[in-house]
Amino acid sequence: MILVGAVFAQETLHKFLFVSDEKLKTVSVAGTFNGWNKDANPMTLGADGRTWTISLKLGLGKHQYKFVKNGDQWITDPKAVKNEDDGNGNTNSILFITPPDYSGKADPLDGRTAKSAIFHESLAPYFNFYNGKIQLKLRARPGDLKLVRVLTGTLAVGAKESPIDEFFSNWKAELPWDGKTKLTYRFETTDGSVKQAYSYTIDPAKTNIFTTPSWVPKTVVYQIFPDRFANGNRSNDPTDVMPWDAKPTYSNRYGGDVAGVAKHLDHLKQLGVGTVYFNPIFASPSNHRYEADDYYNPDKEFGSQQEFIALTKQMKSSGIRTVMDFVFNHTSPRFFAFQDLAQNQRNSKFADWYFPKNYPVIAGDSKTYEAWYGFPSMPKVNIVNPAARDWFLNMAKFWLTNASVDGMRLDVANEVNSEFWKTMRPVVKKANPNVWIIGEIWGDGNPWLKGDQFDSVMNYQFRDACLKFIAKGSTTATQFTNQLQRVHESYVPQVSNNMMNLLSSHDTARFLTEAGGDRDLQKLAATVQFTWVGAPSVYYGEELGMEGGADPDNRRGMEWNKATPTNDMLAYYKKLAGLKRSNSALWTPNVQFDAVSDATNSGAFYRTSETDAVIVAFNRSDKEQTISLRPPTNVRKLAAGGFSDIISGDRIAISDRPVIIKLRPKSARVLVANTKKSSLAPKSSQVAKFYGDSVQSRANSIQEQTQQP
Known part of the structure; x- marks a missing residue:
């Protein structure tokens, strides 16, 4: 550009x-x-x-x-x-x-623009090409400009101001573009009688068009902590393997392995899982395996390289993709390069692969080398060293080309030099154009989501919104929806649509525990999770109602005794996953709120595509609530046949009058438009009604066998 x-x-x-x-x-x-x-x-x-x-x-x-x-x-x-x-x-x-030109109050009529605030660049989120349109943003001081237009040729488009924070607003506009022809556009700002112009030329041959994997918005992710999911092969257990129901510690091992995952693929398929995200599988002295001895071979207690590769291919043939967890920030001291450094010191050809503080470098003594969080078991890698960079890139390519791997979760991504990520993206996209790159970023991911590094991040900000409003009840409905909308709008649409939306992970307490064991609250949160923009990520056992406090308690052995036909949580998750994987309204970045009320802690949002529409209504209060909705025109047209509740099977007619929805305390309802093409309205023989923790199932319900690890 x-x-x-x-x-x-x-x-x-x-x-x-x-x-x-x-x-x-x-x-x-x-x-x-x-x-x-x-x-x-x-x-x-x-x-x-x-x-x-x-x-x-x-x-x-x-x-x-x-x-x-x-x-x-x-x-x-x-x-x-x-x-x-x-x-x-x-x-x-x-x-x-605060710069000098912010000294006075912003005034759109005074002709004095705070030029220090004006910003635009040719990368997301300021420039984005999506669905045949260029989405443009010009940053400015809030309330400082009277008018902003975008002009190109004979076309003039008015921009709308959208606040970011106390310092900045974005002026947003869209322009049609075919993505092939050179295009010149300019922002024209008006402050009082003063006009300013900022011009740009788009050259398709030099423009980075930010694309993300199209399969992600349609999937349900399931996170497996390898040592704790299932033990299917006792012969590879460590000598000190613990009983499956033992209290987890930072170091004990349970023997979870490849065979255990393969044994329970039916559970994942029946749940509706489309993607499994594995925490690290690499050979390691720790149970979490974030400190790798060998990146080319799994831990022998988990399985061999060929066994894991075979598992990924078996999963792919069953419709389940694999995401691997990669650690580029640090290794273990037993990794070959660090061992050579410890042996040969300054003469080691791998000395520049790490950050020695002083010599002699002593394995286990982080006073002599940089280590992640100071942990001596995790010496930090100098990933921009050309030799180290190439070794790690080749390792990633090995897994992408030899195993059936469609995703890379990047550990402590914010601590790795961004130049490495910029080098990595084209390399791994060449190996697998549909690979999903997810960074572990806990806050705003925009610095890594410009189109030159990641596709997505773990959406901990989504979790935080649900934790505060649903689990803790410490925020209002407006604060909840504002946080969801703020995060959603802070990213370009294809990024929002690729977000990994989680409620729990290996790094957090489980959501049900955070909610005081209230299963209704977890169902409410799961409903929002599965119907919000992006891909829901279920932490193993969450669908069974597993609890667990902070690490290591959140890493208990999978409670297979709860995987029964009478587990209402499991049945509820299956309903949500089925909807997510089959309704196109949940595959778009389109979302709109309605009837949000702090007085009743309730509200609703609409999800739409060209052919489907979904209404999600929620009630966080301890009382039954009735909300009145006025669906937008496109929703009404799609729902000419009314709506069906995916849980109860109830049908709601639609007319010119408001849609009235009754909500039980601490609950949500998901209403699917009965379009001509829709096959999602529940059949009368497959309806389940949920009351607290009990389930009343009618005929033809799927019978499952109790499973053991």
């Missing part, structure tokens, strides 16, 4: 200062400005032995940050102007960088 008259954000030098009387070895600052990478910006200790400082160039606006003591103690700034929740359950310090 050739930019003419491009605008770029300004930066200001800011000095961070931290004073401590503790005898600290290191202090660094991590925040939104460096991807929360604690190793990126180490601070310098002053002559007084207590004052640590660093000066960084920061863009204007709002930044979140923390100080990191000795590599693993994250603290807020004692002298911060403000601390606030980051939307993920963490408290961070806030820094405001």
